[in-house]
Every structure is written in C-alpha cells, then in structure tokens.
Amino acid sequence: MDVGDLLARVRAGDPALGLRAVGALHRLAEQVEAQAVVTAREQGWSWEQIGDALGVSRQSAHAKHGRGPC
Amino acid sequence: MPARFAAGARGVVSAALAEARLRGDRRIGTEHLLLGVLHHPDTEAARSLGVGLAAARGALAILDQDALRALGIAVAAAPAGTPAHDDADPWPAIPPVADGPGAGDEPAGAMAGGADLFGRAGRRPTPAQVVQLRTALSSGARAVLSGALVAVPASPGLRATPELVLLALLERPPPDPAAALLDRLGVDRAAIRARLGGLSP
Numbered sequence: 001m002d003v004g005d006l007l008a009r010v011r012a013g014d015p016a017l018g019l020r021a022v023g024a025l026h027r028l029a030e031q032v033e034a035q036a037v038v039t040a041r042e043q044g045w046s047w048e049q050i051g052d053a054l055g056v057s058r059q060s061a062h063a064k065h066g067r068g069p070c
Numbered sequence: 071m072p073a074r075f076a077a078g079a080r081g082v083v084s085a086a087l088a089e090a091r092l093r094g095d096r097r098i099g100t101e102h103l104l105l106g107v108l109h110h111p112d113t114e115a116a117r118s119l120g121v122g123l124a125a126a127r128g129a130l131a132i133l134d135q136d137a138l139r140a141l142g143i144a145v146a147a148a149p150a151g152t153p154a155h156d157d158a159d160p161w162p163a164i165p166p167v168a169d170g171p172g173a174g175d176e177p178a179g180a181m182a183g184g185a186d187l188f189g190r191a192g193r194r195p196t197p198a199q200v201v202q203l204r205t206a207l208s209s210g211a212r213a214v215l216s217g218a219l220v221a222v223p224a225s226p227g228l229r230a231t232p233e234l235v236l237l238a239l240l241e242r243p244p245p246d247p248a249a250a251l252l253d254r255l256g257v258d259r260a261a262i263r264a265r266l267g268g269l270s271p
Contacts, residue, residue: 001142009141016245017137023095024134028145030094 037065076229078113079218085109087206093130099208100239100248101130103215107236115232118262121255129254210246214238233266 010018033054040050051061075083086098086106095102107115108123138145207215217238218230240259242249252259 006141006143013140016250017140019245020133020137020250021141021143024138025143027094027134034094 034065037061041065075215075219076231078110078232079230079235081110082106082232082235083215086211089127090206097208098206098211100210100214100242100246101251103211103235104239104248104251105130107232107239110232113232114266115236118233118236118265119255119257121257126251126255129251133250133254210242210248214242214248217241237263237266 010021037050037054040053046058047062047066048058050065051058054061056064082103083098083106086102089102089105089109090096090098093102105123105126107113108119108121108126110116111122135146214235215230215238218234221234221237222230239248240252240262244250244253
C-alpha cells in the first residue's frame with residue numbers, strides 16, 4: 001500500500017476515524033521521539049545535534065526532553 | 071472561575087494534565103478528564119464508572135489501534151507510557167514551573183506548571199495562570215468544566231466536585247473523545263446519572 005492508497009482510505013472513510021488516526025500518529029511520534037532522544041543522549045549526542053535532527057532549537061529540545069528519564 | 075473548584079475537582083484536572091502528557095497529547099481533552107476522574111478511585115464518581123484506570127487507558131489504546139488499522143497501518147499500540155513508565159506514577163511527570171530557555175515555544179512548555187494551574191489553595195489564580203489553563207484545555211474540556219461549575223449555585227461555600235465533572239462528561243455528544251471512550255467501555259450513562267443525581271446540589 002502506498003501513500004495514495006492511504007489517502008484514498010481517509011477520503012472514503014469516517015472522518016471521526018481519520019481524525020483519531022491523526023491523533024494516534026501524533027502520539028506514536030511523541031513516543032518514538034522520546035525514546036530516540038534518550039538513545040541519542042546515551043550515545044553522546046549534544047542537545048544542539050538532537051535539536052537539528054528534530055528541526056527545533058537546542059533550547060526547545062532540551063526543555064522538552066531534558067527532564068526526562070535520561 | 072477555577073477558584074471555585076473543590077480540591078477533588080482540581081485533582082481531576084491535574085491528573086488529566088498528567089495523562090495528556092503521558093499520552094503525548096498537546097492539550098487536556100475530555101478523555102483525559104475521564105481518566106482524571108479514575109485517578110481518584112475513592113470518589114463516588116470513579117466508583118460509579120465501574121472500570122479502572124488501566125482498563126480505560128487500554129480502551130483508548132484500542133481506539134487508536136483501530137483507527138490506524140482502518141488506514142492500513144498495523145501498530146499494536148500499548149497504552150501510552152506503559153512500556154517505559156509502567157511503575158512510575160504519572161504525578162512526578164508534573165515538574166514545578168521551570169522557565170528554562172525555550173520554554174513556552176513548545177507544546178510541553180504551554181502546559182508547564184500544571185500542578186499550579188489553579189493557584190495556591192485558597193488564592194485566586196493569577197491572570198497568567200488562567201491563560202495557561204485555557205491554552206491547556208481543549209474546547210470540549212473547557213465546556214465540561216464550565217458545565218460542572220454551572221451546576222454549582224453561586225454560593226461561596228459550594229465547589230465543583232469530581233461527580234459534577236463526570237456528570238458533565240456524560241452529556242458530551244459524539245464525536246467527543248470522552249463519549250467515544252465511554253461507549254467503548256460500555257458505561258451505562260443512565261445508571262450513573264441515577265446514582266450520582268442525588269449528589270448534585
């Protein structure tokens with residue numbers, strides 16, 4: 001299945017389901033981000049490198065994840 | 071307005087904030103308020119629901135999983151937070167207000183200081199705290215909390231309670247997230263209304 005098929009399902013489906021899927025993908029992305037940041041820190045990445053990889057500032061990356069279970 | 075919440079209802083909102091963070095959501099929605107009620111199993115509100123916090127979290131995860139599967143995305147979603155933080159109470163997830171560099175331009179920053187959303191006990195919240203709370207609540211959650219307050223006569227001694235928050239949640243029509251969760255859990259709204267009705271002031 002490609003992205004076109006996926007979008008066709010969204011177009012044809014129940015919008016409540018489609019919108020919930022958006023939320024679910026966002027929540028999944030947050031979980032992946034949190035774990036990836038922990039792993040990167042463990043391997044010595046700087047907050048600046050992590051921020052660049054995530055497309056946010058060093059300060060934003062640190063403010064969001066710096067207090068986490070590192 | 072928030073000053074008129076009883077300690078119990080304040081606890082519901084604070085727990086809802088912790089649940090929103092645990093799930094990776096940007097705002098407190100009505101489904102988080104429902105989880106917030108279940109954080110306080112000793113209340114009549116939580117007892118009347120007849121389900122536990124873990125079951126409700128699991129139901130939300132299933133709803134997510136079903137929505138993704140409808141799009142052809144197969145991820146067996148564990149309830150948010152269970153793999154890494156299962157043993158951790160979500161309460162420590164609420165740190166004291168930290169105005170570190172960059173705080174405020176991130177979703178997490180918008181909800182920083184949640185434990186203090188209502189100001190200190192017995193004191194009116196500052197305007198900044200009220201703005202912060204509005205940012206952190208979805209429009210549905212705002213309507214629920216307003217509804218819970220409307221049910222309280224404008225008398226200085228009366229406060230909104232977890233029971234009033236739950237009764238307001240029961241009134242949410244689909245496609246509200248709490249309505250979807252209540253349906254998924256098979257909650258009998260009429261039975262809860264009958265059980266809690268006598269508690270309304």
